[in-house]
Amino acid sequence: MATTSTTSFRSVTLDAPLPLDSGRELAGVQVAYETAGELAADKSNAILIFHALTGDQFVVGQHPVTGKPGWWERMVGPGKPIDTTRYHVICANVVGSCMGSTGPASLGADGKPYAMNFPVITIRDMVRAQMMLLDALGIETLHAVVGGSMGGMQALSCAANFPDRASRVLAIATTARHSAQNIAFHEMARQAIMADPNWRGGDYYDGQSPDKGLAVARMAAHITYLSEEGLTEKFGRRLQDRDAKSFGFDADFQVESYLRHQGLSFTDRFDANSYLYITRAMDYFDLAEEAGGLLADAFVGAKETRFCLVSFDTDWLYTTADMREVVHALNAVAAPVSFVELSAPYGHDSFLLDVPALDQVVTGFIA
Ligand SMILES: CC(=O)SCCNC(=O)CCNC(=O)[C@H](O)C(C)(C)COP(=O)(O)OP(=O)(O)OC[C@H]1O[C@@H](n2cnc3c(N)ncnc32)[C@H](O)[C@@H]1OP(=O)(O)O
Numbered sequence: 022m023a024t025t026s027t028t029s030f031r032s033v034t035l036d037a038p039l040p041l042d043s044g045r046e047l048a049g050v051q052v053a054y055e056t057a058g059e060l061a062a063d064k065s066n067a068i069l070i071f072h073a074l075t076g077d078q079f080v081v082g083q084h085p086v087t088g089k090p091g092w093w094e095r096m097v098g099p100g101k102p103i104d105t106t107r108y109h110v111i112c113a114n115v116v117g118s119c120m121g122s123t124g125p126a127s128l129g130a131d132g133k134p135y136a137m138n139f140p141v142i143t144i145r146d147m148v149r150a151q152m153m154l155l156d157a158l159g160i161e162t163l164h165a166v167v168g169g170s171m172g173g174m175q176a177l178s179c180a181a182n183f184p185d186r187a188s189r190v191l192a193i194a195t196t197a198r199h200s201a202q203n204i205a206f207h208e209m210a211r212q213a214i215m216a217d218p219n220w221r222g223g224d225y226y227d228g229q230s231p232d233k234g235l236a237v238a239r240m241a242a243h244i245t246y247l248s249e250e251g252l253t254e255k256f257g258r259r260l261q262d263r264d265a266k267s268f269g270f271d272a273d274f275q276v277e278s279y280l281r282h283q284g285l286s287f288t289d290r291f292d293a294n295s296y297l298y299i300t301r302a303m304d305y306f307d308l309a310e311e312a313g314g315l316l317a318d319a320f321v322g323a324k325e326t327r328f329c330l331v332s333f334d335t336d337w338l339y340t341t342a343d344m345r346e347v348v349h350a351l352n353a354v355a356a357p358v359s360f361v362e363l364s365a366p367y368g369h370d371s372f373l374l375d376v377p378a379l380d381q382v383v384t385g386f387i388a
């Protein structure tokens with residue numbers, strides 16, 4: 022994806038510059054968003070869904086770039102756990118991304134893509150932009166904020182920094198800070214992008230984009246989204262379209278072919294510089310650090326908020342132990358919190374897949 026898509030996205034332009042944690046500010050920020058379901062007259066039924074690293078605002082309906090169904094069709098819609106006959110669902114593309122919100126591929130004041138002149142952003146900056154979107158939409162208090170993975174980080178950040186904006190917080194398969202291992206995987210991915218000769222210091226928008234580097238970055242990341250059990254069940258050591266090993270470096274194994282496909286198809290929908298900036302935001306995420314060292318202090322303003330936290334037993338990226346730390350912090354400030362570890366074979370990406378127990382938890386909590 023060398024340039025921003027020509028598809029026009031529904032968006033608002035923020036009427037004030039976006040203040041950033043780095044101390045910089047970003048003027049003229051566009052926030053692209055989608056909605057589903059009617060907003061009640063008293064505006065009390067809005068749910069803000071935060072998307073994950075490579076997600077976007079297209080939670081439901083056909084995606085305008087990939088042509089695929091929305092990423093949370095199984096969870097959101099009429100009669101679904103987040104029932105759009107009852108709730109008005111909003112999802113915005115995070116600042117720094119590439120599906121219509123301002124990011125490194127957007128044009129700066131000089132009429133050129135920001136590229137690496139784009140400021141480093143944080144999870145809190147992403148949330149701040151979405152709170153400004155809510156202001157523009159005239160929505161003060163949300164029925165709930167919901168998110169998985171990086172979406173869960175935004176949900177926790179929202180509770181910590183904007184506790185009056187949401188009555189309920191549902192955070193799934195997430196963490197309150199990136200671990201050394203999490204940062205290590207992201208750094209490997211970033212180096213793969215930067216090592217691609219087409220990256221050219223980020224100034225590739227007028228030519229070939231660093232698709233090879235981005236594909237390798239996605240391949241490595243994708244492994245962390247799955248479980249060993251899931252990979253073994255899906256592919257085992259089975260060979261791809263052949264009866265014998267090639268004694269070469271073709272994709273002999275199905276799992277190799279699968280990963281190559283995941284890597285390549287990703288480059289059709291994502292901008293490499295956005296990948297650098299968003300992974301950086303995730304690496305910088307540390308709610309305890311933001312609060313001066315104690316995680317519980319991050320949530321002192323959120324005692325009236327109801328929390329539901331969900332982890333998956335096969336998620337080795339953001340583990341049940343990570344989630345328990347958040348639960349303990351919420352307990353310490355006496356915030357009402359329920360927590361469940363669900364059993365699912367798919368690893369971290371379980372929140373996107375068919376896990377009926379998750380549907381039940383979401384249904385119960387949202388209602
Ligand atoms: C919160 C958010 O915003 S999340 C949004 C992020 N979106 C994504 O991450 C989407 C990309 N990720 C995926 O598709 C993830 O694999 C999942 C976990 C979400 C989907 O899982 P599943 O439905 O189990 O799909 P699976 O992992 O098997 O992948 C299917 C794809 O692999 C391809 N594939 C499967 N086996 C092979 C193989 N042996 N060789 C080549 N390709 C293969 C399929 O053809 C299919 O391709 P397509 O997606 O282009 O149609």
Ligand SMILES: N[C@@H](CCO)C(=O)O
Pocket residue numbers: 073074075076170171246370
């Ligand atoms: N697979 C999802 C979740 C990653 O945390 C994504 O690519 O955004």
